[in-house]
Amino acid sequence: MMFSWPKKWLVLTLASVVCEISFCRTFVKVDANEELCFFEDLKKMDPLVVTFQVMEGGYLDIDARILSPSNEALYSQERVKEGTKRITAQVDGRYTICFGNTMSTMTAKLVSFGIHAGHGELVSHEVAKQEHIYPIQTKVLELADKVTQLKDLEQNLKARSARHKQTADSTNKRSLYTSMLESVVLVSVNLWQIYYLRQFFEVKRYI
Structure with a gap:
Protein backbone atom coordinates (compact mmCIF):
# COMPACT_ATOMS: atom_id res chain seq x y z
CA MET A 1 0.00 0.00 0.00
CA MET A 2 1.31 3.44 -0.91
CA PHE A 3 0.00 6.96 -0.40
CA SER A 4 0.31 10.07 -2.52
CA TRP A 5 1.84 13.44 -1.66
CA PRO A 6 0.36 15.91 -4.24
CA LYS A 7 0.42 19.39 -2.71
CA LYS A 8 -3.02 20.23 -4.02
CA TRP A 9 -4.46 17.04 -2.49
CA LEU A 10 -3.07 16.63 0.98
CA VAL A 11 -0.56 17.16 3.73
CA LEU A 12 -0.19 14.02 5.81
CA THR A 13 0.11 15.14 9.44
CA LEU A 14 -0.54 11.89 11.27
CA ALA A 15 -0.40 8.24 10.23
CA SER A 16 -0.30 5.21 12.49
CA VAL A 17 -0.33 1.93 10.56
CA VAL A 18 -0.64 -1.64 11.83
CA CYS A 19 -0.26 -4.34 9.15
CA GLU A 20 -0.63 -8.10 9.12
CA ILE A 21 0.44 -9.67 5.80
CA SER A 22 -1.93 -8.07 3.26
CA PHE A 23 -4.33 -6.47 5.76
CA CYS A 24 -3.63 -3.01 7.15
CA ARG A 25 -5.47 -0.96 9.74
CA THR A 26 -4.58 2.70 9.46
CA PHE A 27 -5.37 5.85 11.41
CA VAL A 28 -4.86 9.07 9.47
CA LYS A 29 -5.59 12.72 10.10
CA VAL A 30 -7.07 14.50 7.07
CA ASP A 31 -6.72 18.26 7.44
CA ALA A 32 -9.41 20.73 6.42
CA ASN A 33 -9.83 21.32 2.67
CA GLU A 34 -7.51 18.41 1.79
CA GLU A 35 -7.70 14.90 0.34
CA LEU A 36 -5.55 11.92 1.30
CA CYS A 37 -5.03 9.12 -1.26
CA PHE A 38 -3.58 5.60 -1.04
CA PHE A 39 -2.63 3.22 -3.85
CA GLU A 40 -2.89 -0.55 -4.31
CA ASP A 41 -1.38 -2.48 -7.23
CA LEU A 42 -3.78 -5.27 -8.20
CA LYS A 43 -3.95 -7.97 -10.82
CA LYS A 44 -7.09 -8.81 -12.75
CA MET A 45 -9.73 -10.56 -10.58
CA ASP A 46 -7.94 -9.64 -7.33
CA PRO A 47 -10.39 -8.55 -4.60
CA LEU A 48 -10.11 -5.19 -2.86
CA VAL A 49 -11.99 -4.55 0.39
CA VAL A 50 -11.95 -1.08 1.98
CA THR A 51 -13.61 -0.24 5.29
CA PHE A 52 -13.48 3.10 7.07
CA LEU A 67 -10.69 4.90 -8.57
CA SER A 68 -9.62 2.42 -11.25
CA PRO A 69 -6.22 2.65 -13.01
CA SER A 70 -7.96 4.77 -15.67
CA ASN A 71 -9.36 7.11 -12.95
CA GLU A 72 -12.88 5.75 -13.35
CA ALA A 73 -14.90 6.13 -10.13
CA LEU A 74 -15.69 2.63 -8.84
CA TYR A 75 -17.04 3.98 -5.53
CA SER A 76 -17.88 7.51 -4.47
CA GLN A 77 -19.67 8.70 -1.33
CA GLU A 78 -19.89 12.17 0.20
CA ARG A 79 -20.20 13.12 3.87
CA VAL A 80 -20.40 9.56 5.22
CA LYS A 81 -19.45 8.49 8.75
CA GLU A 82 -18.41 4.93 7.90
CA GLY A 83 -18.60 2.40 5.11
CA THR A 84 -17.42 -0.86 3.57
CA LYS A 85 -16.82 -1.45 -0.14
CA ARG A 86 -15.66 -4.61 -1.91
CA ILE A 87 -14.64 -4.60 -5.57
CA THR A 88 -12.96 -7.04 -7.95
CA ALA A 89 -10.19 -5.70 -10.17
CA GLN A 90 -11.19 -5.89 -13.83
CA VAL A 91 -7.75 -4.92 -15.15
CA ASP A 92 -4.17 -4.98 -13.92
CA GLY A 93 -2.96 -1.69 -12.53
CA ARG A 94 -2.86 0.77 -9.67
CA THR A 107 -11.82 21.09 11.23
CA ALA A 108 -9.51 18.12 10.62
CA LYS A 109 -10.90 14.56 10.60
CA LEU A 110 -9.34 11.44 12.14
CA VAL A 111 -10.17 8.42 9.97
CA SER A 112 -9.65 4.75 10.81
CA PHE A 113 -9.65 2.48 7.77
CA GLY A 114 -8.62 -0.99 6.67
CA ILE A 115 -7.52 -2.31 3.28
CA HIS A 116 -7.46 -5.95 2.22
CA ALA A 117 -6.04 -6.40 -1.26
CA GLY A 118 -5.40 -9.58 -3.24
CA HIS A 119 -5.45 -13.23 -2.22
CA GLY A 120 -1.72 -13.76 -1.98
CA GLU A 121 -0.04 -16.73 -3.61
CA LEU A 122 -0.64 -20.39 -2.79
CA VAL A 123 2.03 -22.87 -3.89
CA SER A 124 0.98 -26.46 -4.59
CA HIS A 125 3.18 -29.49 -4.16
CA GLU A 126 4.61 -30.94 -7.35
CA VAL A 127 2.79 -34.27 -6.92
CA ALA A 128 -0.60 -32.58 -6.59
CA LYS A 129 -2.66 -31.83 -9.66
CA GLN A 130 -4.47 -28.57 -10.23
CA GLU A 131 -7.91 -30.19 -10.08
CA HIS A 132 -7.04 -31.50 -6.61
CA ILE A 133 -5.70 -28.21 -5.35
CA TYR A 134 -8.36 -25.87 -6.73
CA PRO A 135 -11.28 -26.83 -4.38
CA ILE A 136 -9.02 -26.57 -1.33
CA GLN A 137 -7.55 -23.31 -2.56
CA THR A 138 -11.03 -21.87 -3.07
CA LYS A 139 -12.10 -22.80 0.46
CA VAL A 140 -8.90 -21.41 1.95
CA LEU A 141 -9.38 -18.11 0.13
CA GLU A 142 -13.00 -17.92 1.29
CA LEU A 143 -11.91 -18.55 4.88
CA ALA A 144 -9.15 -15.94 4.55
CA ASP A 145 -11.68 -13.35 3.36
CA LYS A 146 -14.05 -14.17 6.24
CA VAL A 147 -11.23 -13.92 8.79
CA THR A 148 -10.27 -10.54 7.34
CA GLN A 149 -13.87 -9.35 7.57
CA LEU A 150 -14.04 -10.50 11.21
CA LYS A 151 -10.80 -8.67 12.02
CA ASP A 152 -12.10 -5.53 10.40
CA LEU A 153 -15.43 -5.81 12.23
CA GLU A 154 -13.53 -6.16 15.51
CA GLN A 155 -11.50 -3.04 14.73
CA ARG A 163 -15.78 7.12 20.18
CA HIS A 164 -18.74 6.44 22.50
CA LYS A 165 -16.44 6.58 25.53
CA GLN A 166 -15.10 9.93 24.37
CA THR A 167 -18.65 11.25 23.96
CA ALA A 168 -19.64 9.98 27.43
CA ASP A 169 -16.57 11.57 29.03
CA SER A 170 -17.34 14.88 27.31
CA THR A 171 -20.96 14.74 28.50
CA ASN A 172 -19.88 13.99 32.08
CA LYS A 173 -17.51 16.95 32.06
CA ARG A 174 -20.23 19.26 30.79
CA SER A 175 -22.62 17.99 33.48
CA LEU A 176 -19.99 18.61 36.16
CA TYR A 177 -19.32 22.15 34.96
CA THR A 178 -23.06 22.86 34.77
CA SER A 179 -23.57 21.60 38.34
CA MET A 180 -20.67 23.73 39.59
CA LEU A 181 -22.11 26.80 37.87
CA GLU A 182 -25.54 26.16 39.38
CA SER A 183 -23.97 25.83 42.84
CA VAL A 184 -22.09 29.11 42.43
CA VAL A 185 -25.26 30.88 41.30
CA LEU A 186 -27.27 29.41 44.20
CA VAL A 187 -24.67 30.46 46.79
CA ARG A 198 -29.47 42.80 56.90
CA GLN A 199 -29.57 46.12 55.11
CA PHE A 200 -33.35 46.22 55.44
CA PHE A 201 -33.33 45.64 59.20
CA GLU A 202 -30.47 48.08 59.77
CA VAL A 203 -32.38 50.84 57.97
CA LYS A 204 -35.55 50.05 59.91
CA ARG A 205 -33.70 50.13 63.27
CA TYR A 206 -32.22 53.52 62.41
CA ILE A 207 -35.70 54.94 61.75
Whole structure:
Protein backbone atom coordinates (compact mmCIF):
# COMPACT_ATOMS: atom_id res chain seq x y z
CA MET A 1 0.00 0.00 0.00
CA MET A 2 1.31 3.44 -0.91
CA PHE A 3 0.00 6.96 -0.40
CA SER A 4 0.31 10.07 -2.52
CA TRP A 5 1.84 13.44 -1.66
CA PRO A 6 0.36 15.91 -4.24
CA LYS A 7 0.42 19.39 -2.71
CA LYS A 8 -3.02 20.23 -4.02
CA TRP A 9 -4.46 17.04 -2.49
CA LEU A 10 -3.07 16.63 0.98
CA VAL A 11 -0.56 17.16 3.73
CA LEU A 12 -0.19 14.02 5.81
CA THR A 13 0.11 15.14 9.44
CA LEU A 14 -0.54 11.89 11.27
CA ALA A 15 -0.40 8.24 10.23
CA SER A 16 -0.30 5.21 12.49
CA VAL A 17 -0.33 1.93 10.56
CA VAL A 18 -0.64 -1.64 11.83
CA CYS A 19 -0.26 -4.34 9.15
CA GLU A 20 -0.63 -8.10 9.12
CA ILE A 21 0.44 -9.67 5.80
CA SER A 22 -1.93 -8.07 3.26
CA PHE A 23 -4.33 -6.47 5.76
CA CYS A 24 -3.63 -3.01 7.15
CA ARG A 25 -5.47 -0.96 9.74
CA THR A 26 -4.58 2.70 9.46
CA PHE A 27 -5.37 5.85 11.41
CA VAL A 28 -4.86 9.07 9.47
CA LYS A 29 -5.59 12.72 10.10
CA VAL A 30 -7.07 14.50 7.07
CA ASP A 31 -6.72 18.26 7.44
CA ALA A 32 -9.41 20.73 6.42
CA ASN A 33 -9.83 21.32 2.67
CA GLU A 34 -7.51 18.41 1.79
CA GLU A 35 -7.70 14.90 0.34
CA LEU A 36 -5.55 11.92 1.30
CA CYS A 37 -5.03 9.12 -1.26
CA PHE A 38 -3.58 5.60 -1.04
CA PHE A 39 -2.63 3.22 -3.85
CA GLU A 40 -2.89 -0.55 -4.31
CA ASP A 41 -1.38 -2.48 -7.23
CA LEU A 42 -3.78 -5.27 -8.20
CA LYS A 43 -3.95 -7.97 -10.82
CA LYS A 44 -7.09 -8.81 -12.75
CA MET A 45 -9.73 -10.56 -10.58
CA ASP A 46 -7.94 -9.64 -7.33
CA PRO A 47 -10.39 -8.55 -4.60
CA LEU A 48 -10.11 -5.19 -2.86
CA VAL A 49 -11.99 -4.55 0.39
CA VAL A 50 -11.95 -1.08 1.98
CA THR A 51 -13.61 -0.24 5.29
CA PHE A 52 -13.48 3.10 7.07
CA GLN A 53 -14.89 5.06 9.99
CA VAL A 54 -14.49 8.69 11.06
CA MET A 55 -13.27 8.83 14.66
CA GLU A 56 -12.98 12.55 15.39
CA GLY A 57 -13.70 15.94 13.89
CA GLY A 58 -16.74 18.03 13.02
CA TYR A 59 -19.84 16.01 12.18
CA LEU A 60 -17.76 12.80 11.85
CA ASP A 61 -18.16 12.75 8.06
CA ILE A 62 -15.75 12.26 5.15
CA ASP A 63 -15.78 11.91 1.35
CA ALA A 64 -14.60 8.47 0.16
CA ARG A 65 -13.60 7.38 -3.36
CA ILE A 66 -12.11 4.33 -5.08
CA LEU A 67 -10.69 4.90 -8.57
CA SER A 68 -9.62 2.42 -11.25
CA PRO A 69 -6.22 2.65 -13.01
CA SER A 70 -7.96 4.77 -15.67
CA ASN A 71 -9.36 7.11 -12.95
CA GLU A 72 -12.88 5.75 -13.35
CA ALA A 73 -14.90 6.13 -10.13
CA LEU A 74 -15.69 2.63 -8.84
CA TYR A 75 -17.04 3.98 -5.53
CA SER A 76 -17.88 7.51 -4.47
CA GLN A 77 -19.67 8.70 -1.33
CA GLU A 78 -19.89 12.17 0.20
CA ARG A 79 -20.20 13.12 3.87
CA VAL A 80 -20.40 9.56 5.22
CA LYS A 81 -19.45 8.49 8.75
CA GLU A 82 -18.41 4.93 7.90
CA GLY A 83 -18.60 2.40 5.11
CA THR A 84 -17.42 -0.86 3.57
CA LYS A 85 -16.82 -1.45 -0.14
CA ARG A 86 -15.66 -4.61 -1.91
CA ILE A 87 -14.64 -4.60 -5.57
CA THR A 88 -12.96 -7.04 -7.95
CA ALA A 89 -10.19 -5.70 -10.17
CA GLN A 90 -11.19 -5.89 -13.83
CA VAL A 91 -7.75 -4.92 -15.15
CA ASP A 92 -4.17 -4.98 -13.92
CA GLY A 93 -2.96 -1.69 -12.53
CA ARG A 94 -2.86 0.77 -9.67
CA TYR A 95 -6.12 1.44 -7.83
CA THR A 96 -6.61 4.60 -5.76
CA ILE A 97 -8.41 4.97 -2.42
CA CYS A 98 -9.05 8.58 -1.35
CA PHE A 99 -10.51 10.25 1.74
CA GLY A 100 -11.44 13.91 1.28
CA ASN A 101 -12.15 16.64 3.81
CA THR A 102 -12.68 19.40 1.26
CA MET A 103 -16.10 20.26 2.70
CA SER A 104 -14.46 21.53 5.90
CA THR A 105 -12.65 24.86 6.15
CA MET A 106 -11.29 24.54 9.70
CA THR A 107 -11.82 21.09 11.23
CA ALA A 108 -9.51 18.12 10.62
CA LYS A 109 -10.90 14.56 10.60
CA LEU A 110 -9.34 11.44 12.14
CA VAL A 111 -10.17 8.42 9.97
CA SER A 112 -9.65 4.75 10.81
CA PHE A 113 -9.65 2.48 7.77
CA GLY A 114 -8.62 -0.99 6.67
CA ILE A 115 -7.52 -2.31 3.28
CA HIS A 116 -7.46 -5.95 2.22
CA ALA A 117 -6.04 -6.40 -1.26
CA GLY A 118 -5.40 -9.58 -3.24
CA HIS A 119 -5.45 -13.23 -2.22
CA GLY A 120 -1.72 -13.76 -1.98
CA GLU A 121 -0.04 -16.73 -3.61
CA LEU A 122 -0.64 -20.39 -2.79
CA VAL A 123 2.03 -22.87 -3.89
CA SER A 124 0.98 -26.46 -4.59
CA HIS A 125 3.18 -29.49 -4.16
CA GLU A 126 4.61 -30.94 -7.35
CA VAL A 127 2.79 -34.27 -6.92
CA ALA A 128 -0.60 -32.58 -6.59
CA LYS A 129 -2.66 -31.83 -9.66
CA GLN A 130 -4.47 -28.57 -10.23
CA GLU A 131 -7.91 -30.19 -10.08
CA HIS A 132 -7.04 -31.50 -6.61
CA ILE A 133 -5.70 -28.21 -5.35
CA TYR A 134 -8.36 -25.87 -6.73
CA PRO A 135 -11.28 -26.83 -4.38
CA ILE A 136 -9.02 -26.57 -1.33
CA GLN A 137 -7.55 -23.31 -2.56
CA THR A 138 -11.03 -21.87 -3.07
CA LYS A 139 -12.10 -22.80 0.46
CA VAL A 140 -8.90 -21.41 1.95
CA LEU A 141 -9.38 -18.11 0.13
CA GLU A 142 -13.00 -17.92 1.29
CA LEU A 143 -11.91 -18.55 4.88
CA ALA A 144 -9.15 -15.94 4.55
CA ASP A 145 -11.68 -13.35 3.36
CA LYS A 146 -14.05 -14.17 6.24
CA VAL A 147 -11.23 -13.92 8.79
CA THR A 148 -10.27 -10.54 7.34
CA GLN A 149 -13.87 -9.35 7.57
CA LEU A 150 -14.04 -10.50 11.21
CA LYS A 151 -10.80 -8.67 12.02
CA ASP A 152 -12.10 -5.53 10.40
CA LEU A 153 -15.43 -5.81 12.23
CA GLU A 154 -13.53 -6.16 15.51
CA GLN A 155 -11.50 -3.04 14.73
CA ASN A 156 -14.66 -1.10 13.84
CA LEU A 157 -16.32 -2.16 17.10
CA LYS A 158 -13.25 -1.07 19.07
CA ALA A 159 -13.18 2.26 17.24
CA ARG A 160 -16.91 2.80 17.84
CA SER A 161 -16.51 1.94 21.53
CA ALA A 162 -13.67 4.45 21.86
CA ARG A 163 -15.78 7.12 20.18
CA HIS A 164 -18.74 6.44 22.50
CA LYS A 165 -16.44 6.58 25.53
CA GLN A 166 -15.10 9.93 24.37
CA THR A 167 -18.65 11.25 23.96
CA ALA A 168 -19.64 9.98 27.43
CA ASP A 169 -16.57 11.57 29.03
CA SER A 170 -17.34 14.88 27.31
CA THR A 171 -20.96 14.74 28.50
CA ASN A 172 -19.88 13.99 32.08
CA LYS A 173 -17.51 16.95 32.06
CA ARG A 174 -20.23 19.26 30.79
CA SER A 175 -22.62 17.99 33.48
CA LEU A 176 -19.99 18.61 36.16
CA TYR A 177 -19.32 22.15 34.96
CA THR A 178 -23.06 22.86 34.77
CA SER A 179 -23.57 21.60 38.34
CA MET A 180 -20.67 23.73 39.59
CA LEU A 181 -22.11 26.80 37.87
CA GLU A 182 -25.54 26.16 39.38
CA SER A 183 -23.97 25.83 42.84
CA VAL A 184 -22.09 29.11 42.43
CA VAL A 185 -25.26 30.88 41.30
CA LEU A 186 -27.27 29.41 44.20
CA VAL A 187 -24.67 30.46 46.79
CA SER A 188 -24.45 33.93 45.26
CA VAL A 189 -28.24 34.37 45.41
CA ASN A 190 -28.32 33.25 49.06
CA LEU A 191 -25.54 35.65 50.02
CA TRP A 192 -27.31 38.48 48.24
CA GLN A 193 -30.55 37.69 50.10
CA ILE A 194 -28.74 37.70 53.46
CA TYR A 195 -27.08 41.00 52.64
CA TYR A 196 -30.36 42.55 51.50
CA LEU A 197 -32.23 41.46 54.66
CA ARG A 198 -29.47 42.80 56.90
CA GLN A 199 -29.57 46.12 55.11
CA PHE A 200 -33.35 46.22 55.44
CA PHE A 201 -33.33 45.64 59.20
CA GLU A 202 -30.47 48.08 59.77
CA VAL A 203 -32.38 50.84 57.97
CA LYS A 204 -35.55 50.05 59.91
CA ARG A 205 -33.70 50.13 63.27
CA TYR A 206 -32.22 53.52 62.41
CA ILE A 207 -35.70 54.94 61.75
